[in-house]
Amino acid sequence: MSFVNAFTIIFCLAGAVFFLAGTVGLLRFPDIFSRLHALTKADNLGLGLIVIGLLFQVDSFSTGLKMLFIWSLALAAGSNACYAIGRYAFLRTPREKTREASE
Amino acid sequence: MTLLDQVFDIVVCLLLLVLAWRTLSATHLYQSAIFFIAFGLTMALAWVRLAAPDVALAEAAIGAGLLGVLLVDSLRVFARPPETGRDSEPNKPESRDNDVTTSRRRPQFNSAVASVTAGAGCLFLAYVLVAAIHDLPDGGGLTAQAAENLSRSGVEHPVTAVLLNFRGFDTWLEVGVLFLAMLGIFCAGGLVGFSETENPDPPGPLLSWLIRGLAPVMILTAAYLLWLGKLAPGGAFQAGILLAAVGILLRLAGIPLMDRVPRTVIKLGLTFGFGTFLVFGIIALLADKAFLEYPSEWAGEVILLVEAAAAISIGFTAFAFFAYLNSRDQSTGNGDTAGQPRETNPSQ
Known part of the structure; x- marks a missing residue:
């Protein structure tokens, strides 16, 4: 059992690291696109790793399935929100400025 | 309740107060709306900590989700200055955000009487709330x-x-x-x-x-x-x-x-x-x-x-x-x- 717990701790800590990095990135990165990049890493990988970590503690199959389902929903919603914000920002920024930022 | 739980609860309480203050004091109404959504989500967390998941679900769905959408959408409607509506040139997206949504001037009470009355009202409300908790x-x-x-x-x-x-x-x-x-x-x-x-x-x-x-x-x-x-x-x-x-x-x-x-x-x-x-x-x-x-x-x-x-x-x-x-x-x-x-x- 302690072996399984170790897996949980490792994965959850890894997830927490991604959340921390995502938050720092959101606060520190210079423009909206790199901030979105940081934010979606926290959402997708951070939540995913925590879900994987918690899967070791699940006692029934359906609970685990629900958790994976929640993760996939968060993936879909997160990437869409990122796309929507990014697209809005991209359309609002004058073209030359965007090209500068991407170079 | 362990020490960690207590620390977490205190952090949630402080966060609620800070978010409430930022919601009221933000200079840009759009910021206020976003802070309000964050406030609703933190409130849902507080309800979970109070072992009331029903209220937490409702708060997250209504307080943060639906109200957030309504607030942001209202801002979109009212941010547009009526006089520069149909006839004038299409607004540049940058200029659109600066009109009604910005409230740089704080609401000013025009007399000392008004501020004293408002303050007394708030104090009375606070007293009633505290007394109600005491009387549970x-x-x-x-x-x-x-x-x-x-x-x-x-x-x-x-x-x-x-x-x-x-x-x-x-x-x-x-x-x-x-x-x-x-x-x-x-x-x-x-x-x-x-x-x-x-x-x-x-x-x-x-x-x-x-x-x-x-x-x-x-x-x-x-x-x-x-x-x-x-x-x-x-x-x-x-x-x-x-x-x-x-x-x-x-x-x-x-x-x-x-x-x-x-x-x-x-x-x-x-x-x-x-x-x-x-x-x-x-x-x-x-x-x-x-x-x-x-x-x-x-x-x-x-x-x-x-x-x-x-x-x-x-x-x-x-x-x-x-x-x-x-x-x-x-x-x-x-x-x-x-x-x-x-x-x-x-x-x-």
Whole structure:
């Protein structure tokens, strides 16, 4: 059992690291696109790793399935929100400025 | 309660205070709206910590989700200065945000009397709240009685038993308040169908793809929440807001599904919950029972029916709030839509 717990701790800590990095990135990165990049890493990988970590503690199959389902929903919603914000920002920024930022 | 729990609770409390302050003090109204959403989510967390997941679900769905959408959408409508509307040049997107949404000048009380009165009012309200907490009964009030009669209520979840059976009258009136609010909005703009959506700025293919995939899942989740209310946190309000969210997303994605709903169905949907409560209440009265007293052998089924009806009504009402604001936005016209006059004016 302690072996399984170790897996949980490792994965959850890894997830927490991604959340921390995502938050720092959101606060520190210079423009909206790199901030979105940081934010979606926290959402997708951070939540995913925590879900994987918690899967070791699940006692029934359906609970685990629900958790994976929640993760996939968060993936879909997160990437869409990122796309929507990014697209809005991209359309609002004058073209030359965007090209500068991407170079 | 461990030390870690206490630290977490204190952090949540402080965060709530900070977010409340930032909501009030933000110079840009758009910022205020975003802070308000964050406040709602933190509030939901606080309700979870208070072991009230039902309230947490409702707070997250209504306080953070629906109200957030309504606030941001209202800002979109009112941010547009009326005088630079149709005739003048299309506004640059940068200049649009700077007008009404910015409140750099703090609200100023024009006299010392006004500020003293407002301050005294706030102090009195704070005193009443603290006194109310102090006066809470020690034994948990009616908790014991509710737990005793839980087996006769037709459901296993105590919150649903209280909301839909023991205090069904309150819930009925709550649905009535929503109905009244909706009537008020329609009085301001006339009872219209959900006007046709012609999104001037289509959100791109991804959102439309997402909502096509998610809408069935969300409707299924709403039904699940409704059914779950029988034995676990969930119920009509949470399910109803989820249904409204489906409608809002469909509209935002430019999928004109809700526009096809005929007016009769809209009217029926808006009154369905209130009416179903009323019908069962009158049936109970005719059977020489108290208003909204359900026969105990059928109570579970009746509660499910009433809850389903309430959820549908709440969904329709919440969506109507949004659709009304949204159609107003499009009919007012501005730089984006000035070229194409809208025929779906809400006052028609």
